[in-house]
Amino acid sequence: MGSLGEEEQMRETSNVERPTSNIESPDNASATEVGRWAFDVRRFLWRIVDFILAGVFIYAGVLKALDPVQLAHDIDHYKILPWTMGVGLAFYLPWLEIFCGLALVLRLFYRGALSILTALVVIFLVATIAAKIRGLDITCGCFGHASQNWSFPTHLALDLAILVALAALCYCSVARARANASPTLTS
Amino acid sequence: MKFSLASQALILAALSLLPGIGQAIYFRDKISWQSSIPPSEMVSVDRAREWGDNAIWIDARPDDDFARDHVPGAISLNEDRWNELLPQFLAAWSPGEKVVVYCSAQSCDLAREVAERLRKTTQPPMENVFVLEGGWEAWVKKNR
Numbered sequence: 001m002g003s004l005g006e007e008e009q010m011r012e013t014s015n016v017e018r019p020t021s022n023i024e025s026p027d028n029a030s031a032t033e034v035g036r037w038a039f040d041v042r043r044f045l046w047r048i049v050d051f052i053l054a055g056v057f058i059y060a061g062v063l064k065a066l067d068p069v070q071l072a073h074d075i076d077h078y079k080i081l082p083w084t085m086g087v088g089l090a091f092y093l094p095w096l097e098i099f100c101g102l103a104l105v106l107r108l109f110y111r112g113a114l115s116i117l118t119a120l121v122v123i124f125l126v127a128t129i130a131a132k133i134r135g136l137d138i139t140c141g142c143f144g145h146a147s148q149n150w151s152f153p154t155h156l157a158l159d160l161a162i163l164v165a166l167a168a169l170c171y172c173s174v175a176r177a178r179a180n181a182s183p184t185l186t187s
Numbered sequence: 188m189k190f191s192l193a194s195q196a197l198i199l200a201a202l203s204l205l206p207g208i209g210q211a212i213y214f215r216d217k218i219s220w221q222s223s224i225p226p227s228e229m230v231s232v233d234r235a236r237e238w239g240d241n242a243i244w245i246d247a248r249p250d251d252d253f254a255r256d257h258v259p260g261a262i263s264l265n266e267d268r269w270n271e272l273l274p275q276f277l278a279a280w281s282p283g284e285k286v287v288v289y290c291s292a293q294s295c296d297l298a299r300e301v302a303e304r305l306r307k308t309t310q311p312p313m314e315n316v317f318v319l320e321g322g323w324e325a326w327v328k329k330n331r
Contacts, residue, residue: 068210069218076223076296084220091211096203103199112195 061097
């Protein structure tokens with residue numbers, strides 16, 4: 001009996017979700033409920049961002065995977081890599097985007113996917129700006145033929161928007177990991 | 188089971204290799220790892236010369252280069268003045284005739300682009316369009 005009582009007390013005082021639950025008044029309880037509700041809404045909104053980004057990368061990856069020959073030529077237009085490496089990338093990059101997109105949806109290897117996608121977008125942005133400075137007429141091929149007639153500012157704006165969303169998800173993921181590490185921050 | 192960020196990234200990168208390799212095998216005949224032009228769309232100088240009157244030559248280099256020198260009988264057709272030069276070429280070309288397109292060297296891309304455009308934009312789409320291996324440089328080496 002005594003040990004059960006102790007266990008019950010432990011459960012009350014060590015609950016990381018509700019650190020002040022052992023002195024809960026009706027006001028505190030409703031504040032906790034509101035806090036939890038706001039937390040759930042925030043999580044839900046971040047999940048929507050996850051899904052949108054995943055959709056963008058899976059869509060872009062599938063379009064490119066359907067026509068790797070065209071993608072190899074698009075990569076070659078940047079005049080950065082030798083043809084052989086461009087061909088290798090044309091076969092590899094679409095699948096990397098698809099797998100990372102799926103990882104975002106499934107929240108499996110989530111941080112790894114976020115870091116790969118962020119790196120890809122940064123590399124792509126630098127390559128696009130460098131090509132523009134060198135006066136190269138490039139088709140990014142990011143979304144297959146759909147993006148063929150997009151202007152440079154449109155490409156840039158879309159990539160920057162994706163980069164900002166990825167950075168926000170990275171920040172959120174790190175913040176969540178920290179909160180899980182220090183129990184009092186989770187509520 | 189918890190994975191570090193680096194391990195997660197490595198696993199995703201490794202997983203993506205598998206379908207990539209499969210696709211590379213599937214597309215092995217449609218793309219060359221050595222050159223941006225598939226082997227079936229290239230022709231050597233010797234082979235193209237053997238075709239004689241059955242082939243028409245297109246110089247895809249800029250106008251200045253064409254004016255300086257070109258393959259005897261070649262017609263200038265480049266991306267800069269496509270709409271202007273295409274009718275001249277079509278008037279000289281007869282259906283069934285092979286088309287040999289060249290630019291300055293193996294590394295240049297103009298011949299491939301012109302060949303691609305001829306195949307895709309002409310009505311009916313042109314077949315038997317080839318890119319000269321080694322371009323103008325190779326032709327000069329073999330002929331002078």
